[in-house]
Amino acid sequence: xxxxxxxxxxxxxxxVAGSGCCGKFEGDFARCGGEWVFPERRQxxxxxxxxxxxxKQEFGxxxxxxxxxxxxxxxxxxxxxxxxxxxxxxALAALRSLSMAFAFPAVLVNGVVKFSRQIPSSEAVGQAxxxxxxIRLEAAAVxxxx
Amino acid sequence: xxxxVLVLITMVLLIVAYNTxxxxxxxxxxxxxxxxxxxxxxxxxVDYVPAKAPVLLGHHFASIAGAGPIVGPIFAAVFGWAPxxxxxxxxxxxxxxxxxxxxxxxxIRHRSKSIGEIIEDHIGLNxxxxxxxxxWSALLLVIAVFTRIIANTFITVPATATASVLFIPLAVVFxxxxxxxxxxxxxxxxxxxxxxxxxxxxxxxxPLALSFNTWVIILMAYVWVASVTPVxxxxxxRDYLNSFLLYALVAGGxxxxxxxxxxxxxxxxxxxxxxxxWMFPVLFVTVACGAISGFHSLVASGTTAKQLxxxxxxxxxxxxxxxxxxxxxxxxxxxxxxxxxxxFQEMWSKGLYVPIFSEGVGSxxxxxxxxxxxxxxxxxxxxxxxxxxxxxxxxxxxxxARFSFQEFFEIAKGREKSVLxxxxxxxxxxxxxxxxxxxxxxKSDAIWPVxxxxxxxxxxxxLLAVSVWLAKLKRGNLYTRLPMFFMFAVTLTALSTLxxxxxxKQNYLLSLVASLLFVVAILLAVLAARSLIKPSSAxxxxxxxxxxxxxxxxxxxxDRRR
Numbered sequence: 001x002x003x004x005x006x007x008x009x010x011x012x013x014x015x016v017a018g019s020g021c022c023g024k025f026e027g028d029f030a031r032c033g034g035e036w037v038f039p040e041r042r043q044x045x046x047x048x049x050x051x052x053x054x055x056k057q058e059f060g061x062x063x064x065x066x067x068x069x070x071x072x073x074x075x076x077x078x079x080x081x082x083x084x085x086x087x088x089x090x091a092l093a094a095l096r097s098l099s100m101a102f103a104f105p106a107v108l109v110n111g112v113v114k115f116s117r118q119i120p121s122s123e124a125v126g127q128a129x130x131x132x133x134x135i136r137l138e139a140a141a142v143x144x145x146x
Numbered sequence: 147x148x149x150x151v152l153v154l155i156t157m158v159l160l161i162v163a164y165n166t167x168x169x170x171x172x173x174x175x176x177x178x179x180x181x182x183x184x185x186x187x188x189x190x191x192v193d194y195v196p197a198k199a200p201v202l203l204g205h206h207f208a209s210i211a212g213a214g215p216i217v218g219p220i221f222a223a224v225f226g227w228a229p230x231x232x233x234x235x236x237x238x239x240x241x242x243x244x245x246x247x248x249x250x251x252x253x254i255r256h257r258s259k260s261i262g263e264i265i266e267d268h269i270g271l272n273x274x275x276x277x278x279x280x281x282w283s284a285l286l287l288v289i290a291v292f293t294r295i296i297a298n299t300f301i302t303v304p305a306t307a308t309a310s311v312l313f314i315p316l317a318v319v320f321x322x323x324x325x326x327x328x329x330x331x332x333x334x335x336x337x338x339x340x341x342x343x344x345x346x347x348x349x350x351x352x353p354l355a356l357s358f359n360t361w362v363i364i365l366m367a368y369v370w371v372a373s374v375t376p377v378x379x380x381x382x383x384r385d386y387l388n389s390f391l392l393y394a395l396v397a398g399g400x401x402x403x404x405x406x407x408x409x410x411x412x413x414x415x416x417x418x419x420x421x422x423x424w425m426f427p428v429l430f431v432t433v434a435c436g437a438i439s440g441f442h443s444l445v446a447s448g449t450t451a452k453q454l455x456x457x458x459x460x461x462x463x464x465x466x467x468x469x470x471x472x473x474x475x476x477x478x479x480x481x482x483x484x485x486x487x488x489x490f491q492e493m494w495s496k497g498l499y500v501p502i503f504s505e506g507v508g509s510x511x512x513x514x515x516x517x518x519x520x521x522x523x524x525x526x527x528x529x530x531x532x533x534x535x536x537x538x539x540x541x542x543x544x545x546x547a548r549f550s551f552q553e554f555f556e557i558a559k560g561r562e563k564s565v566l567x568x569x570x571x572x573x574x575x576x577x578x579x580x581x582x583x584x585x586x587x588x589k590s591d592a593i594w595p596v597x598x599x600x601x602x603x604x605x606x607x608x609l610l611a612v613s614v615w616l617a618k619l620k621r622g623n624l625y626t627r628l629p630m631f632f633m634f635a636v637t638l639t640a641l642s643t644l645x646x647x648x649x650x651k652q653n654y655l656l657s658l659v660a661s662l663l664f665v666v667a668i669l670l671a672v673l674a675a676r677s678l679i680k681p682s683s684a685x686x687x688x689x690x691x692x693x694x695x696x697x698x699x700x701x702x703x704x705d706r707r708r
Contacts, residue, residue, distance in 0.1 A: 010305070011382075012449065013652065014449065015381065015382075015385055015542065016205065016208050016385050016389060017208045017209075017211075017212070017385055017389040017391075017392050024441075024542055025210070025377075025381075025542065025545075025546075026209055026258055026444075026449060027444045027449060028340060028446070029444060029546060032546070032552075032553065033547035038377055038378075038382070040378065041382075045192055046192050049190055049191035049192030049195075049229065050191070051191070052192075052195065053189075053190065053191040056189070056191065065196050066198070067191070067197065068197075068201055068388075070331055071208070071385055071386060071389050072201060072204045072205050072208070072704075073204075073389060073390075074199060074200075074203075074204035074207075074208070074393065075198075075201045075203075075205075086473050098366030099332045099333065100330070100331045100332025100333075100335070101323070101330040101331075101332050102326040102330055102332075103329060103330055103331060104331060104332060109579070112219075115329075117328040120406040122241075139396040
């Protein structure tokens with residue numbers, strides 16, 4: 001059985017395309033003078049990091065967790081296509097995912113947009129995973145007990 | 147000769163190189179899939195996140211591709227297409243890809259520290275000061291040369307000028323929609339791309355024809371404003387639109403060359419000595435990004451090293467990513483090579499490097515069946531894409547130069563804030579003013595080689611760091627040492643000849659900056675080599691090839707820096 005697929009979409013605090021190798025805000029230059037060049041993106045990335053850590057701790061290798069920058073379209077678009085193909089969500093949900101009709105940060109579970117333009121709580125994402133595929137029921141029970 | 151055949155031969159050779167020399171280098175570097183990468187040992191879900199190889203490859207390629215691998219080969223094609231082609235192929239396979247792959251490996255064995263951090267840790271504040279002077283000077287050259295290139299493009303293809311001018315407010319509106327109104331990504335992007343083509347249409351209808359000096363004033367005013375403006379207003383949203391342009395350009399170029407099957411008309415070899423100097427060393431510093439680029443080490447050892455799922459993935463991301471860039475550079479070269487020698491020489495002598503590319507690639511794209519894109523639209527699109535990258539380079543480098551300027555004075559004052567270190571307007575104004583001086587001191591053909599030398603010097607320094615690391619592990623390092631010596635020889639020869647050449651042409655400022663870069667590069671190399679080789683250095687080697695720094699444990703967690 002295919003593992004449930006969770007995609008966390010958030011921007012990284014760096015410049016991606018256009019400047020090539022003539023200097024860009026990435027790697028050594030993501031911070032200048034000790035400060036982040038993209039502080040808001042950094043904050044969102046750290047908040048999504050909390051969700052990622054929780055998911056890893058709760059579900060371990062039983063889910064396929066992907067964290068991706070929305071500008072990495074070479075990977076993101078085929079990945080969403082694959083998830084929709086494999087998990088066959090309802091038509092409207094599939095259309096929403098495929099047309100990327102969501103704002104980031106966003107969370108997709110099994111090809112369905114579960115959270116858009118918000119950083120959800122870890123438990124909410126965990127619940128969405130459990131609802132999508134009834135795996136790790138004990139983990140869900142633990143979450144509920146909390 | 148058919149350009150398509152040459153591209154196909156290139157693809158085959160690159161695949162063979164990847165599976166032979168790439169595998170050989172991977173073995174020599176001791177890549178082991180069993181060894182856990184920092185993405186696992188230091189997992190935090192933020193910076194240290196294991197990512198699949200395709201995720202990283204997509205990110206890495208978008209990061210290293212831009213105007214550099216396009217402009218460089220066209221600039222150097224004045225020697226003829228053959229020397230450029232062979233340098234791209236040989237340099238890319240034996241130097242550039244090895245540089246990128248070994249930078250990633252050195253970084254992950256240093257707990258994903260960047261090459262810059264590794265060097266900075268060991269050469270101290272003096273090294274940092276020198277590095278800031280070095281990078282500030284190099285960035286001024288980038289600003290000067292790209293301003294000239296863009297101004298020349300706008301004069302030659304006025305439709306691109308209108309399209310590029312409209313592209314800026316489009317990016318601002320797009321940014322407001324995405325970042326402030328949180329509108330859905332897909333539909334907004336689609337609308338953005340449609341409006342992008344609207345910009346091209348408007349450009350063709352209402353071409354903006356201004357003089358060179360007027361464009362220089364406008365561009366300088368633009369970079370001044372853009373580099374002090376909050377990043378979400380222009381820089382971030384343009385990133386999205388740029389990524390669409392990049393993918394469309396690469397896909398269009400590759401598909402176009404297949405359908406058009408153009409003939410190479412440019413002479414394979416024109417001369418060993420041209421107006422920009424002797425083939426050695428000029429060819430090797432002007433074609434940087436497509437063959438080897440020092441900036442790749444800063445990118446490779448940043449995000450990529452922190453997200454590598456397993457060591458084996460370093461080969462596809464580092465070695466493979468660079469080979470794809472070689473292919474992009476070969477396509478750029480083919481765009482120039484399909485012009486006749488006379489036409490090429492005529493455009494080249496006027497500094498029309500982007501129009502050379504757009505004319506070539508535009509004619510490829512126009513021949514893709516079913517799309518039926520008119521030739522003038524395809525040419526304007528290609529020119530707009532490269533101009534957009536060049537404009538991005540311009541304001542990014544102005545901001546980076548301003549940061550370097552501020553940081554230099556912060557260090558000079560013992561990390562105390564002063565007006566020079568904290569006032570963004572002073573740093574920006576000084577940067578723009580010096581860039582204008584450089585710009586006025588010489589044509590693009592005089593500035594580009596000096597900038598290229600600075601870029602390649604970074605590569606030599608990164609190869610030095612990797613070679614010392616391998617030597618400390620008692621591993622053979624001939625495959626990094628030879629490229630390192632070659633790159634030092636190339637850049638130091640280039641800088642010294644450029645000093646002499648520019649004095650002869652009365653470009654005293656360029657001569658001065660070439661001298662400065664030469665001296666600073668030597669000092670940096672000596673400092674880096676001394677501190678890295680010194681046995682008492684904080685750098686120590688443990689078994690299994692893991693380098694630990696003072697304050698770090700064997701897993702390298704003690705000195706974690708983000």
